[in-house]
Amino acid sequence: MTKKVKMDARVFGSRVFMTLWLAFAWTLLWGSFELGTILAGLGVAVIIMTVLPLPRVPVEGLLRPISTAWLIIMVGYYLVRSSVIVAWQSVRPAAPPESAVLRAPMRLKSDFTLALAVNSLNLMPGGIVVRVDPVARYVYIHVLDAGTDKAVESFYRQTGHVEQLFQRAFERPEDWRPHPGHYTAPADSGPGKTSPKNPGAAAGQEVSR
Structure with a gap:
């Protein structure tokens, strides 16, 4: 059970990282770090991760x-x-x-x-x-x-x-x-x-x- 919880935490962490990265790329494309642009980027990132998910890559290590x-x-x-x-x-x-x-x-x-x-x-x-x-x-x-x-x-x-x-x-x-x-x-x-x-x-x- 503990191993499964750790693996689920790693998968969740990787998805959060990818969402934040997509939102960051969105703000760079718009050239503005205003609150509205950041929130829009997060919304777009969530939609992409939900509707167009990338192939699942096993999370086998841990980022230090x-x-x-x-x-x-x-x-x-x-x-x-x-x-x-x-x-x-x-x-x-x-x-x-x-x-x-x-x-x-x-x-x-x-x-x-x-x-x-x-x-x-x-x-x-x-x-x-x-x-x-x-x-x-x-x-x-x-x-x-x-x-x-x-x-x-x-x-x-x-x-x-x-x-x-x-x-x-x-x-x-x-x-x-x-x-x-x-x-x-x-x-x-x-x-x-x-x-x-x-x-x-x-x-x-x-x-x-």
Whole structure:
């Protein structure tokens, strides 16, 4: 009974969050934070959640506010840092960096959390996710600068830190309540480097020049 109450509370909390988010988007579209606009946004959000509900996503973790705030700060830092690096690479008096598609493990348990992490990685200049393997839990990212071991190590370090931030914010072991039909990914075989023309190639393949 206690577990059912906790799950119901999580589902209710997610619906409240989505309603508030839709109301916030409504006020942004109108460009006004007056009381009438906010109330109208709440009314529209309730109608949307009632008449046009989204497919139900299992709520398996628990949002940690402090870890989530730190996640937002660090993702913002990586956005600025990546922008500066890409800007310098575009104006420096040197040959363009060598790009490649790199495979990185993204062992987030929830598909929803995985989607959030992928979207965050796509926002960062210098790389874009070209493929997601939702079964083996890998992401294939086309990286602008992968010509040196230092650049590749920096990429894996940043991607691993983003994964860790999302785990601490949404998927701590003590908070995890898996859905009955939840799929468990196989053991991680490690990161790899593939050709930009074939992101599905086996790990360890040489980068095409």
